[in-house]
Amino acid sequence: MIGTVTLNLALDVTYEVDQVVLGGSHRVDAIRQRAGGKGVNVARVASTLGHQVLVLGFVGGVTGELVAEELFDAGLTALLTPIAGETRRTVAIVNGADGDATIFNEAGPSVTSDEWRAFLDRMPWGRLGVLACSGSLPPGLPADAYAELAVRARHHDVLTVIDTGGDALTAAAKAGAVVRSNAAELRDALGDTTVEEGARQLVQLGATAAVITDGSRGMVAASHKGVWRALPVEKVSGNPTGAGDACTAVVAAAVAEAPEPDWTVVLKSAVAASAAAVLTPVAGDIDLGAYRRWQPQVAVN
Amino acid sequence: MIGTVTLNLALDVTYEVDQVVLGGSHRVDAIRQRAGGKGVNVARVASTLGHQVLVLGFVGGVTGELVAEELFDAGLTALLTPIAGETRRTVAIVNGADGDATIFNEAGPSVTSDEWRAFLDRMPWGRLGVLACSGSLPPGLPADAYAELAVRARHHDVLTVIDTGGDALTAAAKAGAVVRSNAAELRDALGDTTVEEGARQLVQLGATAAVITDGSRGMVAASHKGVWRALPVEKVSGNPTGAGDACTAVVAAAVAEAPEPDWTVVLKSAVAASAAAVLTPVAGDIDLGAYRRWQPQVAVN
Numbered sequence: 001m002i003g004t005v006t007l008n009l010a011l012d013v014t015y016e017v018d019q020v021v022l023g024g025s026h027r028v029d030a031i032r033q034r035a036g037g038k039g040v041n042v043a044r045v046a047s048t049l050g051h052q053v054l055v056l057g058f059v060g061g062v063t064g065e066l067v068a069e070e071l072f073d074a075g076l077t078a079l080l081t082p083i084a085g086e087t088r089r090t091v092a093i094v095n096g097a098d099g100d101a102t103i104f105n106e107a108g109p110s111v112t113s114d115e116w117r118a119f120l121d122r123m124p125w126g127r128l129g130v131l132a133c134s135g136s137l138p139p140g141l142p143a144d145a146y147a148e149l150a151v152r153a154r155h156h157d158v159l160t161v162i163d164t165g166g167d168a169l170t171a172a173a174k175a176g177a178v179v180r181s182n183a184a185e186l187r188d189a190l191g192d193t194t195v196e197e198g199a200r201q202l203v204q205l206g207a208t209a210a211v212i213t214d215g216s217r218g219m220v221a222a223s224h225k226g227v228w229r230a231l232p233v234e235k236v237s238g239n240p241t242g243a244g245d246a247c248t249a250v251v252a253a254a255v256a257e258a259p260e261p262d263w264t265v266v267l268k269s270a271v272a273a274s275a276a277a278v279l280t281p282v283a284g285d286i287d288l289g290a291y292r293r294w295q296p297q298v299a300v301n
Numbered sequence: 302m303i304g305t306v307t308l309n310l311a312l313d314v315t316y317e318v319d320q321v322v323l324g325g326s327h328r329v330d331a332i333r334q335r336a337g338g339k340g341v342n343v344a345r346v347a348s349t350l351g352h353q354v355l356v357l358g359f360v361g362g363v364t365g366e367l368v369a370e371e372l373f374d375a376g377l378t379a380l381l382t383p384i385a386g387e388t389r390r391t392v393a394i395v396n397g398a399d400g401d402a403t404i405f406n407e408a409g410p411s412v413t414s415d416e417w418r419a420f421l422d423r424m425p426w427g428r429l430g431v432l433a434c435s436g437s438l439p440p441g442l443p444a445d446a447y448a449e450l451a452v453r454a455r456h457h458d459v460l461t462v463i464d465t466g467g468d469a470l471t472a473a474a475k476a477g478a479v480v481r482s483n484a485a486e487l488r489d490a491l492g493d494t495t496v497e498e499g500a501r502q503l504v505q506l507g508a509t510a511a512v513i514t515d516g517s518r519g520m521v522a523a524s525h526k527g528v529w530r531a532l533p534v535e536k537v538s539g540n541p542t543g544a545g546d547a548c549t550a551v552v553a554a555a556v557a558e559a560p561e562p563d564w565t566v567v568l569k570s571a572v573a574a575s576a577a578a579v580l581t582p583v584a585g586d587i588d589l590g591a592y593r594r595w596q597p598q599v600a601v602n
Contacts, residue, residue, distance in 0.1 A: 015405050020323060022323065023401045023402070024403060024404070027406055028406060062366060091392060102326075106329045
């Protein structure tokens with residue numbers, strides 16, 4: 001089973017409006033609400049691809065209840081740790097005229113050290129094939145929270161996939177995780193470097209592997225066996241939010257099946273899944289038909 | 302006690318944002334949530350002016366729970382009828398740069414005829430000095446819902462103050478209520494007329510009295526004893542939302558004390574309260590100091 005960690009869970013609320021006018025008053029034509037946060041997107045894509053998932057995170061207040069309800073309704077098993085704070089919401093206003101979204105993100109609630117301890121204590125290590133950790137940390141958590149999870153996971157022979165940036169990225173590499181990031185965050189963490197060289201450096205720091213998305217230039221993977229670049233299939237246009245999470249879902253699923261997978265095969269699936277995620281309007285969804293069509297076509301050097 | 306009826310209760314959510322950019326992603330700097338709807342504004346103003354109030358309306362789902370909680374926290378007694386639907390939210394995005402608000406209103410939930418019956422059956426007539434009804438009707442309710450309330454109230458010797466427009470305004474007048482409206486809605490209901498003449502017509506239709514706000518030209522009251530116009534105190538600028546509700550609160554309080562009050566005195570208080578409401582950024586609040594300073598200064602013809 002793929003455990004996905006979302007330390008900053010949210011209720012994503014989408015309002016569809018005929019035509020947004022700043023300073024105006026609008027009737028909301030349609031409302032959608034679903035659980036959100038990068039780890040939830042990873043869980044949705046992994047579930048769509050046929051893998052068993054377990055959503056892990058914190059919930060609090062009535063918004064937390066709505067998040068738990070929606071995960072249940074979506075068929076995603078969840079193990080949620082209650083907190084005193086209220087789960088955050090994000091509100092996306094979608095303009096009917098052009099489909100453009102204007103997004104408002106509430107700050108997440110603080111997590112106390114006791115709540116973090118409770119989260120760690122209830123990790124069902126025996127049931128996990130891999131643990132995928134994605135997204136920002138809520139206030140109150142230690143900066144090395146992901147690295148701590150990776151060390152504990154290793155103690156239970158569970159591999160971690162960690163999608164992050166900055167110092168947390170190098171810390172995750174040093175903790176032996178499979179690290180996921182994008183080219184901009186890689187350079188934030190390591191300074192000016194090619195994506196291939198940066199990925200190699202993360203492996204030298206201790207990462208089991210590194211998988212870096214490189215926008216329209218494709219995707220790079222590195223392990224102690226080598227470095228590979230996959231080229232994008234074709235130009236796709238749509239909503240890029242969630243494309244990186246689709247990549248993380250594929251990487252986590254591969255690592256759950258074999259700790260040292262054939263990274264050239266993983267890259268093909270990851271590129272196809274990311275492109276198939278761009279085709280759908282909502283982060284966490286992928287176009288399964290496009291994924292299956294593209295997967296064999298991806299070229300890897 | 303002043304009962305205030307809000308058939309379309311809402312949770313008003315306010316997001317403060319540094320600078321709103323259409324199509325952008327924003328961090329919400331501050332969140333405020335409170336119970337909303339015109340009748341709730343009436344209750345807040347009446348309570349601020351020292352009157353006992355009872356908020357009456359429908360609540361459903363987790364948003365309904367938040368509305369009930371906030372009313373309790375605000376010290377407003379409430380008698381709320383549960384419904385199967387989810388209470389609506391409104392989201393106001395306030396731009397930090399200029400204080401301008403962009404508002405998104407969810408449609409209200411439908412109310413079934415059984416829920417409407419339950420609402421009517423639990424009206425605590427014996428405890429009410431007056432019943433103030435304000436705002437739009439949720440889908441599912443009969444168009445003559447306010448008139449039905451007025452007829453039932455009269456049966457229990459309770460006067461009603463009804464703030465509405467269109468056909469509901471003439472129906473409320475025929476049911477013998479004290480009617481509240483503004484100049485535009487008055488003309489919608491009666492055709493092209495002066496405010497004084499329109500107010501007189503409403504009394505001829507059966508209204509106990511009519512109090513019509515006329516924007517920067519002040520306010521007009523009519524009863525079978527005459528017609529009066531109050532002039533505004535001074536030019537006030539601010540947020541006009543809730544100014545009409547402050548007027549309704551004053552009218553309801555006056556009618557609760559004496560079924561046939563001295564309308565020239567009521568008009569002075571109503572004009573002062575409306576202006577004092579404009580001074581505050583949030584509907585339902587009034588600047589009590591300004592109210593007390595202006596009340597003796599209002600000129601009535």
